[in-house]
Amino acid sequence: MQAMKKYLPILSWAPQYNKGMLASDLTAAVIVTIMLIPQSLAYALLAGLPAEVGLYASILPLIAYAVFGTSRTLAVGPVAVVSLMTAAAAGAVATQGTELYLSAAITLAFLSGLMLTLMGILKLGFLANFLSHPVISGFISASGLIIAASQVGQVLGIPMSGHNLLELGRSFIDQISKIHWITVAIGCSALLFLHWVRRDLKAMLIRLGLSTGTADLVAKAGPVFAVIATTVVTWGFDLQQQGVSVVGALPGGLPSLMLPEFDLGLWQQLWVPALLISIVGFVESVSVAQTLAAKRRQRITPNQELIGLGTANLGSTFSGGFPVTGGFSRSVVNFDAGAETPAAGAYTAVGIALVTLFLTPLIMYLPKATLAATIIVAVLSLVDLGALKRTWHYSRSDFYALLATLITTLASGVELGILVGVGLSLALFIYDTSRPHSALVGLVPGTEHFRNIQRFKVVTDPRVAVLRIDESLYFANARFLEDTIYDLVAEAPQLTDLILMCPAVNHIDASALESLEAINARLFDAGVTLHLAEVKGPVMDQLGRSQFPAQLSGRVFLTTFAAWHELTSHSLHQ
């Protein structure tokens, strides 16, 4: 039962489900449904797919996540960044509007669902840790800018295409003469309205006497007002006849259940982007889920989250949808609206199903410019260029990783951007550890503690040097260690004993072991005895499996102070 609860988190809350929870979850579901309708349509268009695919991707995934997910409040569905990545990946194998393009998007959801589920079963959630914060930050900011730029065309009524800022810019310049002014009027009104909603509406509603919570929810529903208003205007003035691009007639009814195409060639072309979509979607989703869980002192289980998101994507596949994940703004609304269990997600799914069944005719006159405006306003809030300055200030390596991710993503697109970011942040870590900091240290008077002779007033002895190595010793820095020590010994003619202080040495690999053996032999020839101090348990265990302790000319001391005490008093007696 405990094991079943682990893999089916629904079992841990469904048996205690009561009326109070039902009421809370239903309220939250209604609000999220209203918010999700324009979002799901908009993100489907962003992914280059027919608008109804967004609705299809907002039904089964939510139910699957309610059964397998561990967050009580995460709202799953199409999100901006993953939709952009879907467009880039599907666009690389097919032309927008073709059957193959749709098929590629569904296959991406399928592969991504398989990978996530498998990673969850194999407990590979730690892989997400290799996306560092600066890389995520640069990637999300760049994606936000690309998405915003890609929607400018819709707001101006011109066709624009491209998966990076350069392509979009070129396409913009080519098309700029064809701006459609009625569309601009609708798009810019929506933009201004949404901007005002985001900035001022909440404060105004509070001044009008609404509670903070209610004001917040009404403000979050802003896009729905824009959708309704522009749809009514377009319908009333027959603007689609004037050339305003609208969502148009959607096929009524629920999607029919289907299987993805078993096309190995397509799978081979899409597995890398599917993996990137999986990891980015997982990282985005888990960070939202963790933030919200922490607020209510709940915990989520990252490896089970993988299974939750994996089955959600498989659900999307079977209903002809595209990749989904947990969305930030939507989850916050769900949380604020009082959702208590994942059942809220299932009720939202029912809501979207009802909309798909009965309300699609109302959407027909919705201008695409309005959807583009909602996307632009939403994604620009993801852009955080201030992170560049903060990171520059704190750490250059992190700054370079952020900048490289940002620029590569903007200039070349999401896939190369994230690969360059991950590769560079790992390379910088390796590079940093390959040139370790080390310090000659001395005794802090009145303590048994040793610190850098250049930073602290400490006691030293010309015959006994204490060198603190601030890094694990491994192949990339083994030669560096040799050079450091040979230089040190060459400059200290009176030296008889060298103590290597090892509290910061967490590993000694086979290459570093050979270097230590060489150092020991060479110092011995030069009349200098080598000692080790503060070697940590796991490292000492490992050294014990080699010949080194037997060859060592000096001793291994438990503490640097013991070594110092022994060697300095000893040399005084000589």
Added chain:
Amino acid sequence: MQAMKKYLPILSWAPQYNKGMLASDLTAAVIVTIMLIPQSLAYALLAGLPAEVGLYASILPLIAYAVFGTSRTLAVGPVAVVSLMTAAAAGAVATQGTELYLSAAITLAFLSGLMLTLMGILKLGFLANFLSHPVISGFISASGLIIAASQVGQVLGIPMSGHNLLELGRSFIDQISKIHWITVAIGCSALLFLHWVRRDLKAMLIRLGLSTGTADLVAKAGPVFAVIATTVVTWGFDLQQQGVSVVGALPGGLPSLMLPEFDLGLWQQLWVPALLISIVGFVESVSVAQTLAAKRRQRITPNQELIGLGTANLGSTFSGGFPVTGGFSRSVVNFDAGAETPAAGAYTAVGIALVTLFLTPLIMYLPKATLAATIIVAVLSLVDLGALKRTWHYSRSDFYALLATLITTLASGVELGILVGVGLSLALFIYDTSRPHSALVGLVPGTEHFRNIQRFKVVTDPRVAVLRIDESLYFANARFLEDTIYDLVAEAPQLTDLILMCPAVNHIDASALESLEAINARLFDAGVTLHLAEVKGPVMDQLGRSQFPAQLSGRVFLTTFAAWHELTSHSLHQ
């Protein structure tokens, strides 16, 4: 002048050159020349090239290295592993025996020469550190096995081809029926003789009254006796008419100077293998040079060595040769024979030039089986499968890197082998650091030192926990740290203070900083104060550039003992 000496090491010894040095260098040069003749022919054949190309690659490179190299005794020329890599790379773009194949080999020497020289000027010698000892060991052993297997065909008189053990095995099975028994007789006699020379001759000569040094040099010249004997037999009995494959007529005279082909397409195909050849050649050469230099208390300069080897390869290019580097056995002979300066290398070059001019007719009847036998005996001494056991015993990560390099090289060839080795050893290092060891520590009685409570008898306090983190904190392990601390706090209900002991924390990157901020806030909410102790200077400097020290609920202590003393006495007073 000092700067010129740095880039032209010849200036540091040529002005002091005297008669004694001349005599020593000449003696060594004669011995190395005798040894180099069969080697250069054999390694040219191993690289799939005409035998004379081996001689061409043993003239200019030696002179270039004498001018630019820093080792006094390194003997440069064709070597086994680099010849194998040349065969693999040239074989990927052309068929053996074609003009394009030769042109590819010369281009490899040119690109490799350019890269090495450039790396030397840019001081990129540290890149070689990324080849760990286990990777080098696995690579060299596998290369030795592949080379030995590739020569079996010559000894049996059957055509065999392939760049890995699988291809060679398939080719062997296809051809096994065509074994040529006269060739087998010559080849196996040479093998047995060389094996006997290597194992027993030296001891026998010493028993016969020769000095150890002389006995050693005579034994090292073993291949020359085999070459002379089998050449004479082949010539005497006209065995080439019986189908014994011989080196045949070589073009007399010195190679004409030439430029490499400027074919950008070819360069694009060959730059990756050229880079691998450069790095492997550099690593092999530098380790030989350092070993020999250390014996005479001399030093070599790795970055200048890059320039020495780079110009040697450019020299090889201009005389129509293939990639060269410093060879192990040859350099040892040069050293043992008493070479005192790089001039010995220049005299060897003159010796090989004289051979090329006047003695090539004598080589005509040399059976290829004899050359194959000399290669087999030489390379099998490189194979060190015992390293597998030693490394397994010492470190699993190193063992896996060694094993993967060995198997990939054997099964797929040199290029993939070395790339997999380097990639895997870096990945294992990252993986190890992503799951850091940490230990709850307590005070060792009678000292100010803290050690693991599970390994030592130490003093602890249920209200104050001291956690030692044995790793730098960075993106790959930031979440791991959070989990460790939250678990710790959840299991210690009495806890009021947590001291993070940071002597092993060498970096804290932006991702880890965010984790620390989250931990600090969350512990504060749970009523636990977070303190840091023994934060090293560079890390504290960095933290000082963030908001973290201001947010920290507790304090930063210089020593763990100070923190412990303050907090435990404080909690006693409550």
